[in-house]
Amino acid sequence: MLLPLVLSAPTLAAPAALAQMSELERTEIPGRVVVSFESARAPQRIDDLVAEWAIESIDPRLEVESARQLLQWNRRGAPEVTTVVLVEVSPKTVDLALVMAGLRDVPGVRWAAPSVGYLGDPRELVPDDPSYGSQYHHQLMRNDAAWDITLGDPSVVIAVTDDGVDLDHEDLEANIWTNGGEVAGDGVDNDGNGYVDDVHGYDFVFDSGDANPDDGNEHGTHCAGIAGARTDNGVGVAGTAGRSTLMPVQFFATGQAWTDVIVAEALAYATDNGARIITTSYNINGWVGNPLVTAAFDYLYDHGVLHFNSAGNGSELDPARQAFEQTLLVISTEPSDEKSGFSNYGTGCDICAPGSGVLATTLNDTYDNRSGTSMAAPNAAGVAALIWSANPGWTRDQVAAQLVATGDSIDAQNPGLEGLLGGGRVNSFRALTETLPAPRVTQVAGLPDEGAAILGELSDFSIRFDQILDPSAVNGPGAIVLANPGPDDVFGTSDDVRVPLVVDEYLISSNGIECTVPGPLPVAGAYRVVVDASVVGNPFGAALDGDGDGVGGDSWVRHFSACAVSVLVDDPAESGAGWSVVNQSLSAGAWTVPPEVPIGGGVRNDPPTDFDGSGRCFLTENSPGNSDVDGGPTRLISRAYDLSGSSDPFVSVAVWLGTSQPDPLDIELSDDDGVTWTLAETLTNTDGWEVKSYRVADFVSPAGEVRLRFSVDDSGTPSVTEAGIDAIKFFEVDCSGSIGTRYCQTSPNSVGSGARIRVTGSAQVAANDVTLDARGLPPSLFGIFFTGTTQARSPLGNGTLCVSGSGVTRLDPAVVSTAAGEANLAIDLTAGPMSGLAIPGTTSNFQFWYRDVVGAGSNLSDAVSVTWQ
Numbered sequence: 001m002l003l004p005l006v007l008s009a010p011t012l013a014a015p016a017a018l019a020q021m022s023e024l025e026r027t028e029i030p031g032r033v034v035v036s037f038e039s040a041r042a043p044q045r046i047d048d049l050v051a052e053w054a055i056e057s058i059d060p061r062l063e064v065e066s067a068r069q070l071l072q073w074n075r076r077g078a079p080e081v082t083t084v085v086l087v088e089v090s091p092k093t094v095d096l097a098l099v100m101a102g103l104r105d106v107p108g109v110r111w112a113a114p115s116v117g118y119l120g121d122p123r124e125l126v127p128d129d130p131s132y133g134s135q136y137h138h139q140l141m142r143n144d145a146a147w148d149i150t151l152g153d154p155s156v157v158i159a160v161t162d163d164g165v166d167l168d169h170e171d172l173e174a175n176i177w178t179n180g181g182e183v184a185g186d187g188v189d190n191d192g193n194g195y196v197d198d199v200h201g202y203d204f205v206f207d208s209g210d211a212n213p214d215d216g217n218e219h220g221t222h223c224a225g226i227a228g229a230r231t232d233n234g235v236g237v238a239g240t241a242g243r244s245t246l247m248p249v250q251f252f253a254t255g256q257a258w259t260d261v262i263v264a265e266a267l268a269y270a271t272d273n274g275a276r277i278i279t280t281s282y283n284i285n286g287w288v289g290n291p292l293v294t295a296a297f298d299y300l301y302d303h304g305v306l307h308f309n310s311a312g313n314g315s316e317l318d319p320a321r322q323a324f325e326q327t328l329l330v331i332s333t334e335p336s337d338e339k340s341g342f343s344n345y346g347t348g349c350d351i352c353a354p355g356s357g358v359l360a361t362t363l364n365d366t367y368d369n370r371s372g373t374s375m376a377a378p379n380a381a382g383v384a385a386l387i388w389s390a391n392p393g394w395t396r397d398q399v400a401a402q403l404v405a406t407g408d409s410i411d412a413q414n415p416g417l418e419g420l421l422g423g424g425r426v427n428s429f430r431a432l433t434e435t436l437p438a439p440r441v442t443q444v445a446g447l448p449d450e451g452a453a454i455l456g457e458l459s460d461f462s463i464r465f466d467q468i469l470d471p472s473a474v475n476g477p478g479a480i481v482l483a484n485p486g487p488d489d490v491f492g493t494s495d496d497v498r499v500p501l502v503v504d505e506y507l508i509s510s511n512g513i514e515c516t517v518p519g520p521l522p523v524a525g526a527y528r529v530v531v532d533a534s535v536v537g538n539p540f541g542a543a544l545d546g547d548g549d550g551v552g553g554d555s556w557v558r559h560f561s562a563c564a565v566s567v568l569v570d571d572p573a574e575s576g577a578g579w580s581v582v583n584q585s586l587s588a589g590a591w592t593v594p595p596e597v598p599i600g601g602g603v604r605n606d607p608p609t610d611f612d613g614s615g616r617c618f619l620t621e622n623s624p625g626n627s628d629v630d631g632g633p634t635r636l637i638s639r640a641y642d643l644s645g646s647s648d649p650f651v652s653v654a655v656w657l658g659t660s661q662p663d664p665l666d667i668e669l670s671d672d673d674g675v676t677w678t679l680a681e682t683l684t685n686t687d688g689w690e691v692k693s694y695r696v697a698d699f700v701s702p703a704g705e706v707r708l709r710f711s712v713d714d715s716g717t718p719s720v721t722e723a724g725i726d727a728i729k730f731f732e733v734d735c736s737g738s739i740g741t742r743y744c745q746t747s748p749n750s751v752g753s754g755a756r757i758r759v760t761g762s763a764q765v766a767a768n769d770v771t772l773d774a775r776g777l778p779p780s781l782f783g784i785f786f787t788g789t790t791q792a793r794s795p796l797g798n799g800t801l802c803v804s805g806s807g808v809t810r811l812d813p814a815v816v817s818t819a820a821g822e823a824n825l826a827i828d829l830t831a832g833p834m835s836g837l838a839i840p841g842t843t844s845n846f847q848f849w850y851r852d853v854v855g856a857g858s859n860l861s862d863a864v865s866v867t868w869q
Helices: 046-053 096-104 218-228 260-272 291-302 373-390 396-405 428-433
Strands: 025-039 063-073 081-090 109-119 157-162 245-250 277-280 306-310 327-333 351-354 358-362 366-370 441-445 453-455 460-465 480-484 497-499 513-516 525-531 556-571 580-583 586-588 630-637 650-659 665-670 678-683 690-695 705-714 721-734 741-743 756-761 770-775 782-788 790-796 799-804 809-816 823-827 843-851 858-860 863-867
Touching (some): 025 096, 025 260, 025 291, 046 081, 081 291, 157 260, 157 373, 218 358, 218 366, 245 260, 260 291, 277 373, 291 306, 306 373, 358 373, 480 513, 650 665, 705 721, 756 863, 799 843
Parallel strands (some): 157 245, 277 306, 306 327
Antiparallel strands (some): 025 109, 441 460, 480 497, 556 721, 580 630, 630 705, 665 678, 665 705, 782 809, 782 843, 843 858
16 A cells, blocks of 8 residues: 655756756755665565664664655565655755665665656647647547447546646546545545545645646646547547546646656556556656666556557657656657657657647647647557457557557658657557457567578677567566577487577567577587577467468577687787887877877877776877877887688787778788788778777788788878777687587697697587597698597697596597698597597597607697587
């Protein structure tokens, strides 16, 4: 049960009304702290709970003046009870940061935050445009046809959280919610819901528990009329769901602070008192990240309430408020079905509805046109009310899915905005008459194409659908799986290796499944992502149509392969040894050797920090005055990197380039000690630090030593140009699906850094598919692969013996390295020297021995350990 509002709202001087919440005046309310607490059972008395927190011990001046419960529920159905409490302390000048820090150490406290408020006007209304026709939206949305099925049902309550509603308006009065358990004007909380005399809703803005949500403002009256002005009564206008019930909940008034406590209590009141739908036509961008408002959205969501919010009037792509995935964001459209010029839009917006020039109720039995996403949200909410009226047994998720999936596509009227207008413009007749087909995948981001290969790591990916899915299914186990086929190279068998995934919680406005792979893929080789149709479907039980053939029940599958990366050289750019700078026609801004700590700041384009976190990198002039490159070029030449042990190396480098003009940074390679240079890429700006990668053989021969050169030029129109270089790596790419774990040291030979061994094929003994491969050898030399039961690290000749045990075994025959320095041997696990050694559950260690071309002694590769299956 919620307690009534007993603390007065703060009185602050109001600035002029503003259109965007980012421009509103934000303030922390002195002396107010909001605390979220989890416990096995609901606390019996809030005062006793707060007393246990011992807030007074944090600061001897502190005194708890009052405490009351704002929210209490089992979040997402968890067994623990979440209670959100508002605590008011004195003196008001106390440092709330100290109070919150002390509360966060209390066992069971999830978070503690200040109560905040905004001053200004967050209502999303665009000034009148009288050229628009009278209620054009009904025919456009097919409301006239839908009304042959239902005009709305009084049992479907739409709460209008706004600046009040004209309760006795001639076209609203018959639809205004009445609290049957409350007696008007007797000063008693008759129904025990925590609010006195709340006969027709409640006003959470003003002092003394104002039960009258009618304070003479037009915004809420207009929104209420769009959703639910009385239809077919011979008076005024028609609402979209004109026989549904309207619950006025006032949570804003001009000149008063709009606080998180007010927002939370208003949403909770509507939820607790029977609203199935809440429409809020306000700019909620500023509440993103506010823990109390987030908790209030969780509260209504977990109670099955369908919330609509205006998308916003800033003509903005992907507004911040789309972070609230518990609500459907509504885009505004014109009579032509074009997006209203003022309306926000984006991948996180859900549906469109007419919002330009909408005629509805205004104060004192009048009517007028208004425009804004404020008008679009109640139009969509009205369609949801029609759906629920015709299907009273449906859940919130089913109503939302039906609404979004039956919208009319308006992509043709909005070229360039495909995929950014949600489910299209609402169509109430389709919503009442169509059965949804099986859901399909519409967009994939972050995954390789079917059959493609990736280098290195797979990080974030997302999969979007043409419908709202069943959240309980998507959030359950097995909805989406990333796996490697395991040793038998066959997907769907018992040895498949699942890769852990972090899947973001899916809510009705998530618009897709967002996944993160928390670490590197375990091995090179084949992978697949599966969205499992036996788990994933829409809220009506229609299973996923993974192949898009119109028949549900088949999973969506994406196959790809991953290539392993072996680092040959890791130069963190922490030493200037071997590096040099050559300048030409330069007046200022030369590269610095050795590397420096970035100064950053100021008005220049220098990086604020290095790339790899060590604190140092190569920079163009980095003086306290933030000097930049003038003239040039200034050329930074790297030390020589010996790549002779690699047949096909790649190089990557972290680059920073900031320039106010398109001045170039050239990246070049040389294999003849800088006599000639080959251009790899010319950059004319970077988005912060960027990692650039190149295949060395595409530009120079990797057989010997390779140098890099970075040239920065500020010629022509003067500009501010600065650059940085950090974290250079040379590496090899292996797409063959190596198995086993590499260990031990590579032993240098006379012409290179030494040989490296790998094992390809399958660790499944029954597959009998194993090949040993050595690279980085001198050309045309004999060598021998051998194996042993245990690992070792002991000197031998010019190298390190990494294999030992009673059964060290030569794997004849000897092999001869190619001109490229490679040697390989396919081995039979069931015959010859390996007979009896490869047994499931045992481990074999492999190494390669060869005589150095100079003949000074034995050389040995690194080693690989394989556990057989």
